[in-house]
Amino acid sequence: MATIEARLAELGITLPDAPMPAANYVPFVRSGNQIFVSGQISNGPDGLIKGRLGANMDVAEGALAARFCGLALIAQAKAAIGDLDKIARVVKLTGFVNSTADFTDQPKVINGCSDLMVEVFGDTGRHARSAVSAASLPLGVAVEIEAIFEIT
Structure with missing residues (x-):
């Protein structure tokens, strides 16, 4: 069993199916040794997390909503390259938080995804990051996160 797949099993994590695009875009683009994963919205086992x-x-x-975004990001990376052990680095996450104008804890929300990346990939999962507020997000979801992965 591959190292990252074994780590997922050890953590009791089952990846969801990689979500299909909801509009005119692709779920990921490979450019050189990087995978750019389109924004993944908060979607849990019971449906959209709004x-x-x-x-x-x-x-x-x-x-928790951000953690589910992270699971979808990993699922998309797996769909893109087939083998999660080819991920050399989680380079960057950009997180959008559906929040009120006076809410200032966007970084704490996006930590749900950041913490997951480190749980799964170890030091390879440590990344640069942005966490910003949004007046609204698609379908009323709470969180959307995009990622850049470096691959071997």
């Missing part, structure tokens, strides 16, 4: 941080969701709920 809400607005600072209004009807707290930081812990937002971080």
Whole structure:
């Protein structure tokens, strides 16, 4: 069993199927030794995770939504390259948080995804990151995150 697949099993993580695009874009683009994964929206086992941080969701709920985005990002990376052991580095995450104007804990929300990347990939999962607020997100979801992975 591959190292990352074994780590996922050890953590009790089952990746979802890589989500299909909802509009006129592709889920990922490979350019040289990088995979650019389109934004993945918060979608859990019970469907879309909707809400607005600072209004009807707290930081812990937002971080869980971000973790589900991270699972979808890993699933897309696997769809792109087939073998997660080919990931040399999680280069960057850009996280968007559906939040009120006075909400300032976007970084704590996106930590749900960042923490997952380190859990799964170890030091290879440490990355650069942006965490920003959005007045709204597609379909009313709480979080959307995109990623750049370096591959071998």
